Amino acid sequence: MKRYKGYLIDLDGTMYRGNEVIEEAPGFVNTLREKNIPYLFLTNNSSKTPEAVSEKLNQMGIYSTPDHVFTSSMATAKYIKHQKNNARCYVIGETGLYTALDREGLSVTDEECDFVVMGMDRDITYEKLARACLAVRNGAKFVSTNSDIAVPTESGLLPGNGSLTSVVTVSTGEDPIFIGKPESIIMKEALKVLGTDEKETVVVGDNYYTDIQAGINAGIDTLMVFTGLTPYEDLPNLKVKPTYHVENLSQYEIT
Amino acid sequence: MKRYKGYLIDLDGTMYRGNEVIEEAPGFVNTLREKNIPYLFLTNNSSKTPEAVSEKLNQMGIYSTPDHVFTSSMATAKYIKHQKNNARCYVIGETGLYTALDREGLSVTDEECDFVVMGMDRDITYEKLARACLAVRNGAKFVSTNSDIAVPTESGLLPGNGSLTSVVTVSTGEDPIFIGKPESIIMKEALKVLGTDEKETVVVGDNYYTDIQAGINAGIDTLMVFTGLTPYEDLPNLKVKPTYHVENLSQYEIT
Structure with a gap:
C-alpha cells in the first residue's frame, strides 16, 4: 500500500452504524494516531457541531477532538467565506x-x-x-x-x-x-484543513455514491469498506473502482 | 364559434387577478347563465373549499354556487374513490x-x-x-x-x-x-360533474401551460385569454395553439 500523509474518514457505515461502533474502527484510528498520521472525519451531516460529533466518537472509543471533525456545514461556511x-x-x-x-x-x-x-x-x-x-x-x-x-x-x-x-x-x-460528498468542494476544503494535498491523501468510506465518488471527483485515492451502505456485490458493476477495497478496516494495513 | 354545451373556466388570471375581478368576467358568466349553459370553475387551488371559492366569486359579482366550483382537491378525492x-x-x-x-x-x-x-x-x-x-x-x-x-x-x-x-x-x-391541470385527470372528473363530453365542452383559461395544456391533453377545445399569466407575445411560439384566443372575454361570443 502507498504511504499516505493524511486520511479523510467517513463516519456512518465506516466508523459506526447509527449508535453502534464498527468493531474495527477504534483500532484503525489508534494506528493512525500511533503513526502520527493526520486524519479528519468527514460527514455530510449538517446538523451537528464538531463538538457533538467528537463526543459521540469518543463515547464509542474512537479517539477524536472537535478538530478532527469536518462537517458539510463547516465546508459550506468556508466555501461561502472564500466567495x-x-x-x-x-x-x-x-x-x-x-x-x-x-x-x-x-x-x-x-x-x-x-x-x-x-x-x-x-x-x-x-x-x-x-x-x-x-x-x-x-x-x-x-x-x-x-x-x-x-x-x-x-x-x-x-x-x-x-x-x-x-x-x-x-x-x-x-x-x-x-457542498458535501460526492461534490469535490467539501474535499478541497477538507484538504486545506488537513494540510495535505490530493496525491498524498486517501478517502475512507462505505458509500460508493458519496464517499468514494467524492474522492474520485477530487482526484484523491479511495479506500472502500463494506461495513456500511454499498454491498460487496455492487463492486463488479462500479464503472470507476475505488483505489482499494477491504471487507473491513482490519484488513487494511496503514503504512 | 361552435356552440358548446359546457364551459370549464379557470379562475386566477381568467375571472380575477388575486383579489381584483377581471372586468369582463361577470358579464361572461351572466351570459352563460342567461343561455342556460352549464359551467364549472376549475382551479388547481387545493386549499379552499368550494364554498369559500364561491363566496369569493360572488363578492366580486361573478355568479356562482359551491356546485359551480371544482378544485384539484375535489378531483383528487374523486380520483382516489374510483381507485x-x-x-x-x-x-x-x-x-x-x-x-x-x-x-x-x-x-x-x-x-x-x-x-x-x-x-x-x-x-x-x-x-x-x-x-x-x-x-x-x-x-x-x-x-x-x-x-x-x-x-x-x-x-x-x-x-x-x-x-x-x-x-x-x-x-x-x-x-x-x-391530478390538477395540465393533467387530464382533473378534466375527466370535471366533465363527469358538468355532465358534458369532451367534444361539446370548452376550457377557458389564461395559463397556456396549465389551463390550455389540460384541454389539449384531454381532447377538449380551448379558449385562451390574455388577461393573466401567459402574454400575447408567446402565442406565435406555442407549438399546439389554443382552439380560440381573445384578448379578453368580451371579445368571445357565446353562441
Whole structure:
C-alpha cells in the first residue's frame, strides 16, 4: 500500500452504524494516531457541531477532538467565506450550520442576503421555504450543505437535506451549489484543513455514491469498506473502482 | 364559434387577478347563465373549499354556487374513490383537501394507508414529510393535487404544491400521480360533474401551460385569454395553439 500523509474518514457505515461502533474502527484510528498520521472525519451531516460529533466518537472509543471533525456545514461556511467575506446569509438549518457560519464570521439575516444556505432542518416551515424562494428569485446565491435524499433512522429512511432543498430548486428553477460528498468542494476544503494535498491523501468510506465518488471527483485515492451502505456485490458493476477495497478496516494495513 | 354545451373556466388570471375581478368576467358568466349553459370553475387551488371559492366569486359579482366550483382537491378525492372505495389516506394539505376527501367518504389516517395525498400545506412540517416518505416507501400510492411550482402572492412567488411534493418524490424516488391541470385527470372528473363530453365542452383559461395544456391533453377545445399569466407575445411560439384566443372575454361570443 502507498504511504499516505493524511486520511479523510467517513463516519456512518465506516466508523459506526447509527449508535453502534464498527468493531474495527477504534483500532484503525489508534494506528493512525500511533503513526502520527493526520486524519479528519468527514460527514455530510449538517446538523451537528464538531463538538457533538467528537463526543459521540469518543463515547464509542474512537479517539477524536472537535478538530478532527469536518462537517458539510463547516465546508459550506468556508466555501461561502472564500466567495465573499462577511457574506449575509439567509439560513435554513440546525445548530451545526448556524455555528459553522458564525465561526467563519458570516452573518445570518432574515433581510436582504447574499446567500441562501440550506442544511438539514427538522423544524422546517413553509415560511422558511418561502423566504428562501423569494431570496433566490431576488438574486441570492443558492448553496446547500449536501444532496443526500434520505437519512437512515430507526424509523426508516426519512427525508434528507437534498430532498428538502428540492422545494427551492423546483419552485425557483435554480439549482443549488451542493457542498458535501460526492461534490469535490467539501474535499478541497477538507484538504486545506488537513494540510495535505490530493496525491498524498486517501478517502475512507462505505458509500460508493458519496464517499468514494467524492474522492474520485477530487482526484484523491479511495479506500472502500463494506461495513456500511454499498454491498460487496455492487463492486463488479462500479464503472470507476475505488483505489482499494477491504471487507473491513482490519484488513487494511496503514503504512 | 361552435356552440358548446359546457364551459370549464379557470379562475386566477381568467375571472380575477388575486383579489381584483377581471372586468369582463361577470358579464361572461351572466351570459352563460342567461343561455342556460352549464359551467364549472376549475382551479388547481387545493386549499379552499368550494364554498369559500364561491363566496369569493360572488363578492366580486361573478355568479356562482359551491356546485359551480371544482378544485384539484375535489378531483383528487374523486380520483382516489374510483381507485378504491373507502381508501385510507395519509394527508398533507389544508381544509379544502380534508373536506374533499371526507365528502367522498375517504378516511384520513396517520397509520397504515392506501394513499399518500399531498396538497398545498402552509403548515408543512418535517414530521409530516417524513411520514409521507415512510408510507410511500411502504407501498402506499402517491397522489398530489397539482404540480404548480409557485403561487403568486403579494409578497412574490411562493412555493407551490408541486415544489412541496418534490420532497417526497426526491427522497423516495417515486413520482406522484398529479391530478390538477395540465393533467387530464382533473378534466375527466370535471366533465363527469358538468355532465358534458369532451367534444361539446370548452376550457377557458389564461395559463397556456396549465389551463390550455389540460384541454389539449384531454381532447377538449380551448379558449385562451390574455388577461393573466401567459402574454400575447408567446402565442406565435406555442407549438399546439389554443382552439380560440381573445384578448379578453368580451371579445368571445357565446353562441
